[in-house]
Amino acid sequence: MTMDKTFDASTAEARIYETWENAGAFKAGANASRPETFSIMIPPPNVTGSLHMGHAFNNTLQDILIRWKRMQGYDTLWQPGTDHAGIATQMVTEREMAANQEPSRREMGREAFVQRVWQQKVKSRGTIIGQLKRLGASCDWSREAFTMGGAAGDPDAGKGAPNFHDAVIKVFVDMYHKGLIYRGKRLVNWDPHFETAISDLEVENLEVAGHMWHFKYPLAGGATYTYVEKDEDGTVVLEEERDYISIATTRPETMLGDGAVAVHPSDERYAPIIGKLCEIPVGPKEQRRLIPIIVDEYPDPDFGSGAVKITGAHDFNDYGVAKRGGIPLYRLLDTRAQMRDDGAPYAEAAAIAMAVAKGERALTGAEADTVNLVPDHLRGLDRFEARKKVVAEITADGLAVMTNSDDPRLGPKPKLKKGEEAPPVTQVPLVEAKAIMQPFGDRSKVVIEPMLTDQWFVDADKIVGPALDAVKDGTVKIAPESGEKTYYHWLENIEPWCISRQLWWGHQIPVWFDAEGNEYCAPTEEDAQALAGAGVALTRDPDVLDTWFSSGLWPIGTLGWPEETDELKKYFPTSVLVTGQDILFFWVARMMMMQLAVVDEIPFHDVYLHGLVRDAKGKKMSKSLGNVVDPLEIIDEYGTDALRFTNAAMASLGGVLKLDMQRIAGYRNFGTKLWNATRFAEMNGVFEGRVPSSDVPMATATVNKWIIGETARVRAEVDGALAAYRFDDAAAALYRFVWGKVCDWYVEFSKPLLDEKAPERAETQAVMGWVIDQCLILLHPIMPFITEELWSVTGDRDKMLIHADWPTYGDDLIDANADVEMNWTVALIESIRSARAQMHVPAGLYLPLVVRDMDGAARAAWDNNETLIKRLARIEDLTVVDAFPKGCATVPAQGATFGLPLEGTIDIAEEMARLEKTLGKLAKEIGGLKGRLNNPKFVESAPDEVVEEARANLAAREGEEAKLKDALERLAELG
């Protein structure tokens, strides 16, 4: 057997993964040798397409933890699955249908469409699972779940996966009957593209360029008042008679639904007209509506004119004011955000509204939906079209607030060319160009409208308490800790959670209505019928549940709840949730609330929130920017292990992760390095006729003792790092050990010892075999493929590496003497190499070495490691001298001064410069150390070990300084 020069990831990975799978290596409880369990629920990817780098990152970290614990003998479960992702999946499917010129959703009808989405689900699920396998994810695939598993149309229903649908429905019914879920007409965020309500979290507020218009609302009956404006000192700056109240708005089309104008109670400017009526300056002239001027705490007197139009049905703030003031709510838009085109003609609606405004009658509940105050000529228009028309009409009517054309609020004046005269100042409508925050649907990217509709809500306030307490009292820990603050902030200000969506893809709400609108909530139609009584005609609520309602039940749902399965007893609560910090509220908080509300237990003990993957420039990866990196492309080029190692190394707590291809290549090289170290061992007979054992081999040679101690160190580092979710520290420690210790030094040191004639050959072979085994074991969670491959070629094993025993040895393997001696040896070799390079000694040339003032320890260290030093520093022999010969380059060491005789070739000036440079550095260090030690306060207050360390350091530095000064003097004499 001879190994290739490099690892061929492209062929080996698939083969190895298949071997693991066929052996059942990932199954829950596989390799368990102890009772403790360790379980992770995968954050289920959406069945909308394929996985991106963020998923690759997220799943690598989970796999590292699972593999690590599995090797430690824990009873592990990594639960896989996917999320139906209601709105996103419906969108993707519809887009694909349009591209394929299939019939539209509405043409197909609900049942057929849902079937069509199931096809999309099957396709996407296959892609995703394939990607996870390429990534090496060691999930228990036999347990794969789906957040809509068992729902109508599921082609896999009854094939053994948990019936997630039944569990979700049961939770809804239970929560409904406990009064935690209710239906109500409220203002919700409405997505006009998907024609559904969405939750607050699905809205992203973006700053866009907008306009603020200023309009006059004339007082009823031509009434007037004296408008007085004062500055901060109370000086009157403006006093005029007005027959209107000025209002600012960014959405003029909503004026049609105004129910009042509000001012702050302390605003003296408007005190004379409180309680009076004013006219909405739009609509057919003879039928313009009057609305009252009211007071409310909401308007800010310092903003705009201080007066706010109240459109309760189309603005969240106004809704609050309207509720407080009993102002009627008039809906203006239909589900597609076009001006309503239903109900009686405007004249009739306006008459009703007028009567309401005058207090002659109240608006009935039903009328809120039927009264359509959109003037006939605007009906059916798009909201933005209507806006233009409204603005134009008001302006034409002379009711826009006018201003000079050089008003600074209108933006910078155009630059005048030489000789050009400034245009005359004229009166123009005041329209301020303004950056405004506008809500967009995070999926549809269209402007969201607040809309008054009937929706289902979870009374989050009632279930939030335990979720807060569990984190506050430390039952659940969030890493990094800053996540806890964010978590508190959101949960402490939680709003009712709108859980109904006007979609077709999802869990249909288990509520039926009779003709009077009475609700019957039950798991099945039969049960609902039983509640309603026989013969009562029922229709089911067409809405479906927010996808997060079901994914909020992921931990218990995947384990078979409500049945008390063995897995539920064993693996719940789960050990840790590994997820991106972006879904802390969407998912983590919801799981906390839901699990605690349903089974009265926390869903997981730890939450590890990682950063978000960005491109090399730090930009968010998005399809529209075209900077999305497909993890499979990276895997094809560099191999899975390189990608995984990069992911681990990037995973420091918090922040943004920038993906850098050069770094991935570097870690691919790291794998090659490991491969070649193993290849070296193989070529030196390390694995021939070997019986692999986890026992630490006997070692007599210093080098062997030393590397065993270093192995013990890195094992402790890796365990400590992984226990703290410091994947980056674990990766860095392994990198330093494998490359910096094993490859750079141990392999080199071992060469003479592995000589056919060397007495240490057998021992060194045994130690090297063991060290490589340890490297493979410790690296396996991060780099599973290359390590498993090397495991199989380096011995005849009882178990695959994936099930190998994780080591537990400790500091007792560290031999202090070997440590000191090897450090001395390494330092000497480095110093000699450095001197040689700087003196331009040809790399291949062997030089003699002289030494003087050598103490006993240095003598012993030399004698023990002479062969190694000579070989690695290119030295032919050592002569002890009393004084260095002419033309010698000085190499100081602990307990000795070495010299490289270079007479004839040495450049005295260069050597002096070299020594002086080193002396300069030493002097700086010595100065600092002396400064500290001469300060009595330092000696007094610093801990003893710090003082001791400083003293020892000073002594060593001074010793070296003396040697170099001495050498420098001699050189000067010669020069």
Added chain:
RNA sequence: GGGUGAUUAGCUCAGUGGUAGAGCGCUUCGUUCACAUCGAAGAUGUCGGGGGUUCAAAUCCCUCAUCACCCACCA
């Protein structure tokens, strides 16, 4: 407007009280039988600015600046 975090070598980032590190890049040298996806040697920092606490500050406190993200209803 509120909150959180960041600012360290050319680049990407570690480093929570003891005098600054890694990888990449860069410079010079190298075909010794594990590896050129390599080896050896080297250069590079007022740790964002200012102030404070301390024997000692990249690290703790205050402040300013810039950036990023999250949350939020300024018409």
